[in-house]
Amino acid sequence: MPAQRISIFPLPGAILFPGLHLPLHIFEPRYRALVTDALARDRRIGMIQPEKPEEGSPLFRIGCLGKIGEVEAKDDGGFDIVLEGESRFAIVRELDVTTQFRQVEAELIEDRLNQALSTIARADFEREARRFADAQGYSVDWGSIAQLDDETLIDGVSQIAPFDHASKQALLEADDLRSRCELLVQLMQFFGARDSDEDRVTLQ
Template sequence: MPRITIFPLSGAVLYPGLQLPLHIFEPRYRAMISDALARDRRIGMIQPQSPLEGAPLFSVGCVGRIDDVEALDDGCFNIVLEGEQRFRILRELDVTTPFRQVDAELIADDEHEVLAPIERAGFEREARRFADAQGYALDWDQVGRLDDVALINGVSQIAPFDPAAKQALLEASGLSARCELLIQLMQFFGRAGDGDEDGVTLQ
């Protein structure tokens, strides 16, 4: 049962195998990064359930390893987290550190999971519609070369959905379930015309 230092940040999700760039400026999180660098370079990204200080946390997040770090003259950091494994919180710990810590269990994901060809085709078709509606210019040849896990998780991580939708994607059990939910969200947000409210601005 690992103890994980957590970074609660609404709208920001991380997936295994993907990267998340972050600018760290609050004193408590600067202390968190310094502590992580002195230990194993790992922190857990997770969303709070509300923007209030000390708000309850959602149950599922992702452990990331600090892959790249730039220490700035003002004491801040620019870092890049490399996603390693999803985790589920068992309990939050009573700690004296300025940053929060939890006991958690790691979630075993199948990194070699694949979609059925009809699932992949359906996703790419809906993704093209959504991108066109939102005015996004994408290299579809490059998209087509991504494996299923990189494609579905990558879109889930950067999609401009609200925090609750992004959390639902992170918690989805299996690649097919995440793909199906992603299609539903693209259809919903595409119709609503509300694709960039509360989206992640750190990526």
């Protein structure tokens, strides 16, 4: 697939998966310019994490292209938008641009459609998710969870899970649904652990 130019929104801790939605509050001038430009063209923005939170930090290689669905212009010039995930992408190179926002040349990743887990893998995941939710004090509608297809469940939990940015990036970069599910279970076990002082473990 040929490389294409993508305007990017580098945001630590935020990942997007194809088929899922990510609400964003846009207030910085450069990202207001990014959204304004996207709305005037094809409504597409690339979500990607910087390796570090510092300005101008190198970017991780894998991100996700999203299309602006819902958009609300605010009185202060900002936007509330909902980004709809379309395709993961791999950066080829960052471009030298004059825009306020960064742009890259990237290739879209053709993920296999309608992936599914084995019955055992799905059951193992749900069991670990219950343990993790209980340990973290989360209230979860498990009846609704049971109705989700495997992709929506695993990618959805990966997107919202309270892991550090490196862990979330690893989930995004997983090659397929089975690999992502296995990593997610490992991360829930790790982050659900406590040390002798009962403090939650982190990977930071």
